[in-house]
Amino acid sequence: MPRPRAIGAFIAAWLSLSAPLVRADWRLNLPAPKSEMAARIYDIHTLILLVCLAIFVVVFGAMFYALFRHRKSAGHAARHFHENTSVEVIWTVIPFLILIGMAWPATKAVLDQKDTANPDLTVKVTGYQWKWEYDYLQDGVKFMSVLATPREQIENKAAKGKNYLLEVDEPLVVPVGKKVRILLTSNDVIHAWWVQELGVKQDAIPGFIRDTWFRADEIGTYRGQCAELCGKDHGFMPIVVEVKSEADYQAWLAGRKARLALAAADADKVFGVDELKARGEKIYAANCAACHQADGKGLPGVFPGLAGSRVATGPAAAHIDLVLRGKDGTAMAAYKDQLNDADLAAVLTYERTAWGNAADAVQPAHVKARRD
Amino acid sequence: MSTHTGGYYLPEPSHWPIVGSLAMLCGALGATLLIHGVTGGGWLLTAGGGALAVMLFGWFGRVIHESQSGYHNRQVDISFRWGMGWFIFSEVMFFAAFFGALFYGRAIAVPDLAGGDEARLLWPGYTGGWPTAGPGLEAAFTPMAPWGIPALNTLLLLSSGVTVTWAHWGLKRGRRGQLNLGLALTVALGLAFLGFQSYEYLHAYRDLGLTLGAGIYGATFFMLTGFHGLHVTIGSLMLMVILGRGLAGHFRPERHFAFEAVSWYWHFVDVVWLLLFFFVYWL
Amino acid sequence: MDAHATPAASVRHGPPTGPMRWLTTTNHKDIGTLYLWFAATMFLIGGLMAMLIRAELFQPGLQIVQPELFNQLTTLHGLIMIFGVIMPAFTGFANWQVPLMIGAPDMAFPRMNNWSFWLLPVAGGLLVGSMLLPGGGVAGGWTMYPPLFLQGGISYDLTIFAIHIMGASSIMGAINIATTILNMRAPGMTLMRMPLFVWTWLITAYLLIAVMPVLAGAVTMLLTDRNFGTHFFSAAGGGDPVMFQHIFWFFGHPEVYILILPAFGIISTVIPTFSRKPLFGYASMVYATASIAILSFMVWAHHMFTVGMPAAAQLFFMYATLLIAVPTGVKVFNWVATMWQGSISFETAMLFAIAFVCLFTIGGFSGLVLAMAPVDIQLHDTYYVVAHFHYVLVTGALFSIFAGIYYWLPKWTGHRVDETWGRWHFWLSAISVNLLFFPMHFLGLAGMPRRIPDYALQFADFNRIASIGGFVFGASQILLLIVILKCIRGGEKAPARAWEGAEGLEWTVASPAPYHTFVQPPEVK
Numbered sequence A: 001m002p003r004p005r006a007i008g009a010f011i012a013a014w015l016s017l018s019a020p021l022v023r024a025d026w027r028l029n030l031p032a033p034k035s036e037m038a039a040r041i042y043d044i045h046t047l048i049l050l051v052c053l054a055i056f057v058v059v060f061g062a063m064f065y066a067l068f069r070h071r072k073s074a075g076h077a078a079r080h081f082h083e084n085t086s087v088e089v090i091w092t093v094i095p096f097l098i099l100i101g102m103a104w105p106a107t108k109a110v111l112d113q114k115d116t117a118n119p120d121l122t123v124k125v126t127g128y129q130w131k132w133e134y135d136y137l138q139d140g141v142k143f144m145s146v147l148a149t150p151r152e153q154i155e156n157k158a159a160k161g162k163n164y165l166l167e168v169d170e171p172l173v174v175p176v177g178k179k180v181r182i183l184l185t186s187n188d189v190i191h192a193w194w195v196q197e198l199g200v201k202q203d204a205i206p207g208f209i210r211d212t213w214f215r216a217d218e219i220g221t222y223r224g225q226c227a228e229l230c231g232k233d234h235g236f237m238p239i240v241v242e243v244k245s246e247a248d249y250q251a252w253l254a255g256r257k258a259r260l261a262l263a264a265a266d267a268d269k270v271f272g273v274d275e276l277k278a279r280g281e282k283i284y285a286a287n288c289a290a291c292h293q294a295d296g297k298g299l300p301g302v303f304p305g306l307a308g309s310r311v312a313t314g315p316a317a318a319h320i321d322l323v324l325r326g327k328d329g330t331a332m333a334a335y336k337d338q339l340n341d342a343d344l345a346a347v348l349t350y351e352r353t354a355w356g357n358a359a360d361a362v363q364p365a366h367v368k369a370r371r372d
Numbered sequence B: 001m002s003t004h005t006g007g008y009y010l011p012e013p014s015h016w017p018i019v020g021s022l023a024m025l026c027g028a029l030g031a032t033l034l035i036h037g038v039t040g041g042g043w044l045l046t047a048g049g050g051a052l053a054v055m056l057f058g059w060f061g062r063v064i065h066e067s068q069s070g071y072h073n074r075q076v077d078i079s080f081r082w083g084m085g086w087f088i089f090s091e092v093m094f095f096a097a098f099f100g101a102l103f104y105g106r107a108i109a110v111p112d113l114a115g116g117d118e119a120r121l122l123w124p125g126y127t128g129g130w131p132t133a134g135p136g137l138e139a140a141f142t143p144m145a146p147w148g149i150p151a152l153n154t155l156l157l158l159s160s161g162v163t164v165t166w167a168h169w170g171l172k173r174g175r176r177g178q179l180n181l182g183l184a185l186t187v188a189l190g191l192a193f194l195g196f197q198s199y200e201y202l203h204a205y206r207d208l209g210l211t212l213g214a215g216i217y218g219a220t221f222f223m224l225t226g227f228h229g230l231h232v233t234i235g236s237l238m239l240m241v242i243l244g245r246g247l248a249g250h251f252r253p254e255r256h257f258a259f260e261a262v263s264w265y266w267h268f269v270d271v272v273w274l275l276l277f278f279f280v281y282w283l
Numbered sequence C: 001m002d003a004h005a006t007p008a009a010s011v012r013h014g015p016p017t018g019p020m021r022w023l024t025t026t027n028h029k030d031i032g033t034l035y036l037w038f039a040a041t042m043f044l045i046g047g048l049m050a051m052l053i054r055a056e057l058f059q060p061g062l063q064i065v066q067p068e069l070f071n072q073l074t075t076l077h078g079l080i081m082i083f084g085v086i087m088p089a090f091t092g093f094a095n096w097q098v099p100l101m102i103g104a105p106d107m108a109f110p111r112m113n114n115w116s117f118w119l120l121p122v123a124g125g126l127l128v129g130s131m132l133l134p135g136g137g138v139a140g141g142w143t144m145y146p147p148l149f150l151q152g153g154i155s156y157d158l159t160i161f162a163i164h165i166m167g168a169s170s171i172m173g174a175i176n177i178a179t180t181i182l183n184m185r186a187p188g189m190t191l192m193r194m195p196l197f198v199w200t201w202l203i204t205a206y207l208l209i210a211v212m213p214v215l216a217g218a219v220t221m222l223l224t225d226r227n228f229g230t231h232f233f234s235a236a237g238g239g240d241p242v243m244f245q246h247i248f249w250f251f252g253h254p255e256v257y258i259l260i261l262p263a264f265g266i267i268s269t270v271i272p273t274f275s276r277k278p279l280f281g282y283a284s285m286v287y288a289t290a291s292i293a294i295l296s297f298m299v300w301a302h303h304m305f306t307v308g309m310p311a312a313a314q315l316f317f318m319y320a321t322l323l324i325a326v327p328t329g330v331k332v333f334n335w336v337a338t339m340w341q342g343s344i345s346f347e348t349a350m351l352f353a354i355a356f357v358c359l360f361t362i363g364g365f366s367g368l369v370l371a372m373a374p375v376d377i378q379l380h381d382t383y384y385v386v387a388h389f390h391y392v393l394v395t396g397a398l399f400s401i402f403a404g405i406y407y408w409l410p411k412w413t414g415h416r417v418d419e420t421w422g423r424w425h426f427w428l429s430a431i432s433v434n435l436l437f438f439p440m441h442f443l444g445l446a447g448m449p450r451r452i453p454d455y456a457l458q459f460a461d462f463n464r465i466a467s468i469g470g471f472v473f474g475a476s477q478i479l480l481l482i483v484i485l486k487c488i489r490g491g492e493k494a495p496a497r498a499w500e501g502a503e504g505l506e507w508t509v510a511s512p513a514p515y516h517t518f519v520q521p522p523e524v525k
Ligand code: HEA
Pocket: A052, A055, A059, A094, A095, A096, A098, A099, C143, C256, C257, C259, C260, C302, C303, C321, C322, C324, C325, C326, C328, C329, C330, C332, C360, C361, C362, C363, C364, C365, C366, C367, C368, C370, C371, C372, C376, C379, C380, C381, C385, C388, C389, C392, C393, C396, C397
């Protein structure tokens, strides 16, 4: 498909006069599509753009002609006509026909976009403030995916990496050429799961399931972002999809399953306090620090500090309950399905002992006992 | 005096609007603080409400005075008619939002929650249906039966529509007694309606477990009937004022728009009730 | 006709003086002035917030505002610009011009007119003041979607009440304007002889009265969900967060036409004046305006193509949205045809009107792109949408307000506008505004989400350009302020008909328009 390169280049040249360039990376259009649906969207967009451009040229060609030729300063005298039924009918009917022409390919695309039947693989995706959970329903594999860009880069204390803000610890992995159905929901507020090159965007509505699908054409890594305002860190919950060959995908899946078995064994162990604290610090950083802050001071008025908090230094049972079940009507989510017993024990112990807090440690068994 | 020479009555500068604005400021601040349990919120809200009442009293008093002094010509009268008509239209749209919520909840949200992937993955065992408190609440409640108090209330409001029209006939024929009796009956019916509705609410909270918190059914039930009840209250107050003015002999057979405005309002409240009865209680 | 212009001898009182004049006034011109200055003040506040947003987005990384504050700035910027700038400014125009244009002595309900205005500073004050509360101001976007909106603190409830008050103000204002138009036209001015500005405001008033109560209902449900245990928007109770979006956009889409129809009216007044030629296709303009208003109630879900509606619903809303291009196109063509074979001169008001026609159309075209459901899947909640609505709102609504100010300032102040300063204001604004918003199309296409305080590196260039454009555009508005102040304080005296080509009753009264006009209705032949 042709794209209006000339115009883009013209605008770019015009703009560049007024701004120092950071990188010569002028992306003027949708990215190169990597799925059939994305390609169709690309083409529909190009079509409309060209139609609009043509109309623009005709209409404003006429207008600027009039502005130039029918100037008062050029001595033009006004002609006092003010009605002409036939032109008015023409310029009502022609746009209408053009619109029908534009709606046709779009209609077909909508119908195909909505067709989620017969997937090869179904993944349930849950949005959390501010991370994604991927649950491979058929294989019992389930994990969280969190922003991997270090804080220092965001705060300008370190050079920004190539995939700044578009990198996660655990990407969604799917096989190439397979129809993947995504079942979307959310745990707290509305998020939206969006990977542009694959041509998918779908809101994740808490309490409801919405579905969409994609089929990646090429092996590779595709990056997207949460596209619905979901609170403070809305800008910091990227999506990464790794498309692998079928064999690589199967190998990845097997590795995942093995890790799952290991974690299950932890639940019955008794840990040393230091071991719990060290493990808890990491979990805290990944799950809690966004709100309660790394220094445990929280954000006054919005998120309570945990340093010296009555809950975090009080009886373990109440503390465990709060984190397991969250607090309704606030941003404090329930962690019972997000973290396993060992991880919860670790993060709770960390909270109870860090930043000058001096309460007793929590073991996985305690957490397990309070689960229901 | 003011510029009514050209025909159209133009009031002179007035302090009532700014009093009204300050009242709203106090009211909004007070309500917010009250909700968040800040001391003084309740007082501020009361002060705002009080000031608003004073403002309405003073403002309408002024308008009535102007009307009695003969400043309102035919064109002013027509303005009032347009104004009241548009106002009632805006009220219709306000109720439309809540009816929309009821229809949406019933026809789209609940069936969605009870069907397909939602029931399988998120809300196992939820079967939907109506009335419902939704899949995630413990609340067990009994819905309000239509053929007890609600039916009685329908009867009351419908008769009040008749009495107010009867009063209007009296007014148009210059029969002051019929006017005042009709108005008094209308007020009485309105108050009776409110009495029964209060009892119904009490019953709902005490015996049926039907509360604001009872899911989408409770929420739409109380918001719709509650806002309607509020409108009946306002309408009754307006009718009382009109009754007072009727007793004071304010209206003339050929010119009595204040009366008509209130009766339009009352009929509007009546129609809303019929929709409520049908969609909230009966269906 | 000039007899009507002199302050009628029958007017026995002058206005009270000092602040009480403005607090208690029942004069449509005073109230119009109040509305316009209120809008200007809010424009400064909302604009400064935008400057902070652009400064933070100047380069990647977090520099001057933290994410919570950024979201507050975005949200309040949106709310203030829409409810505090554009709507009050148009209402100010209506107050000044509608009675003058239809030959009425004042608005139908002058006292209520005062209340409509004085509720606005209350609402605006609560909104802006809420930023100072513990936890900061609202940060859920101007669209206020739950459940995010349910999470916030005390300022969220204050915002809800502010919207109630603002809504009450708009509804009263609209009832007043509609009644004035319907009942107070001078003898002989039939509906189809009314100036187009009056027509567009009549239809706008209708839209306002129809949808502001719906917004009030929507935020009331938010209030009870937040504080009184209802479950309108929570699945656990059988409610649905998406239901809010339906109700909100049932208000929200007509709202955007509330923000543009009066603009169409202003442009339809300015272009004929400076083309020295009557408006082309008056009747079709009226019908087009009415069609846009009717269609606007049937397209709301084009803001929700990604919530997962059934295909049939998506298609319906896509088709209905596309249809709006037809009547809007009629308007654009009529404007061009009005200029065609005219005798065009380029006063500042006309320059803004020409820029409006051209740039609004760009915004309309990007609207069409977004209306294509499959394409919207890619572009929803990206900077493409931000580009779209700033083209229709800034180079659309706001530019029409600028045009209107330049056009009617002589009538309001009695002095001619300083065209040199005006031209500087125009050219600086017109160039910088494109620098500001055009690159946002590219950002959106390339995948930059909206409402984010920090972004990936490939978006750096265009963001930097947009920010520079933004700073220049913001600074250029100081010129407007200067022009206005200069014009108020003095300058060449303007005659009653301040523009050679101007038509209409407002040009039959003296400049500045006397405090009371048309105390005896004029005869329209
Ligand atoms: C003044 C305000 C205004 C106006 C007039 C419009 C006008 C239009 N808007 Fe816009 N819109 C907004 C303000 C406005 N919008 C705002 C504020 C948002 C974002 C809200 C938010 O999320 O915060 C938004 C968002 C928005 C979306 C949702 C995007 C998304 O979030 O994903 C869509 C999608 O359909 C859309 C479409 C349109 C269309 C089709 C028009 C049409 O009316 C345009 C019609 C005009 C033309 C088409 C140009 C002239 C016509 C011709 C020259 C005729 C010939 C043309 C052809 C036949 C092609 N708008």
